Amino acid sequence: MSESRRDQYLRTWHKDLFKGKVCLITGGSGTICSKQAEALVVLGCSISIIGREQNGVDKTVKELSEIRTDVRVVGFGGCDVRSFDSVQSAVKKTVDQLGRIDFLVCGAAGNFLADFNHMSSNAFKTVIDIDLLGSFNAVKACYEQLRQNRGSIIFISATLHYYGVPFQSHVSAAKAGIDALSNALAVELGPLGIRVNCIAPGPIGGTEGFQRLVPNKKGFASKIPLQRVGSVQDIANATIYLFSDASSFVTGTIQVVDGGFWQMGNFN
Ligand code: HXC
Numbered sequence: 001m002s003e004s005r006r007d008q009y010l011r012t013w014h015k016d017l018f019k020g021k022v023c024l025i026t027g028g029s030g031t032i033c034s035k036q037a038e039a040l041v042v043l044g045c046s047i048s049i050i051g052r053e054q055n056g057v058d059k060t061v062k063e064l065s066e067i068r069t070d071v072r073v074v075g076f077g078g079c080d081v082r083s084f085d086s087v088q089s090a091v092k093k094t095v096d097q098l099g100r101i102d103f104l105v106c107g108a109a110g111n112f113l114a115d116f117n118h119m120s121s122n123a124f125k126t127v128i129d130i131d132l133l134g135s136f137n138a139v140k141a142c143y144e145q146l147r148q149n150r151g152s153i154i155f156i157s158a159t160l161h162y163y164g165v166p167f168q169s170h171v172s173a174a175k176a177g178i179d180a181l182s183n184a185l186a187v188e189l190g191p192l193g194i195r196v197n198c199i200a201p202g203p204i205g206g207t208e209g210f211q212r213l214v215p216n217k218k219g220f221a222s223k224i225p226l227q228r229v230g231s232v233q234d235i236a237n238a239t240i241y242l243f244s245d246a247s248s249f250v251t252g253t254i255q256v257v258d259g260g261f262w263q264m265g266n267f268n
Helices: 003-012 031-042 054-065 084-098 121-148 169-192 208-213 232-243 262-267
Strands: 022-026 046-050 073-076 103-106 152-156 195-201 254-257
Touching: 003 031, 003 232, 022 031, 022 084, 022 121, 031 046, 031 054, 031 103, 031 232, 046 054, 046 084, 054 073, 073 084, 084 121, 103 121, 121 152, 121 169, 152 169, 152 232, 169 195, 195 232, 232 254
Parallel strands: 022 046, 022 103, 046 073, 103 152, 152 195, 195 254
Antiparallel strands: none
């Protein structure tokens, strides 16, 4: 991992903040989620990565395993969050190998640009199933562990559905559903000591979303109030905060990490 990222995490957070904890991450070999995992490992958290692509999962597990020797990292490829049985099986193997699950990141997502006229019913359903049903399945499969350990959940949402973004009707609908799921679960699961929050990333450099949704990158940073494109580290820092005791009275929130971009509205 990059030394500058490690140094920043260790300047801000205690190196053993998450020692003894275990986090399961769906879509864990993606650009954003693998860097959330990296930050958690730096701070002592063991990790279980779940993903559809075996090669991507293997590569991420290898990279994470090299960061810290007293932390365990396991991965389960070939796991499709649309299938509850598939997620349940990976959760069971995680508990067998790592002993527990304290934190869950629901990060598995699908996206492509498609205008309404060229989007089939199955294309729309595919994204709803990966993003929304997949998030539900992950919580459902981890529920017993999260209950026992008074755990914490982070859903990966977006800001697309705060306004209208063309060619993203499927993703926007899915992410709006995730926000609603998060709100309801925060209220239902709060009395059990389970905290539930969303992170809504804005334009984050190096991600597929940024590549696809921002074709013209020249001068783009100047459209963002904080005058820069976001980094995967920005999302990782929000993740650390939401899993740490610093946010022990925080649930049912959507942590927007976008440099103030969506607040610009029509000024862009
Ligand atoms: C129109 C499309 C399409 C496209 C697929 N489909 N791509 N329709 N335009 N570009 C249609 C197919 O024709 C099919 O419908 C249906 O979608 C399912 O396609 P499959 O390829 O069979 O599905 P599957 O193999 O399950 O793949 C799912 C996927 C794929 C979402 C389509 O792109 C994927 O696996 N993506 C995972 C990785 C990914 O996209 N990550 C990006 C995350 S970024 P028919 O009718 O033909 O059967 C992100 C950021 C969001 O989420 C926020 C941005 C700010």
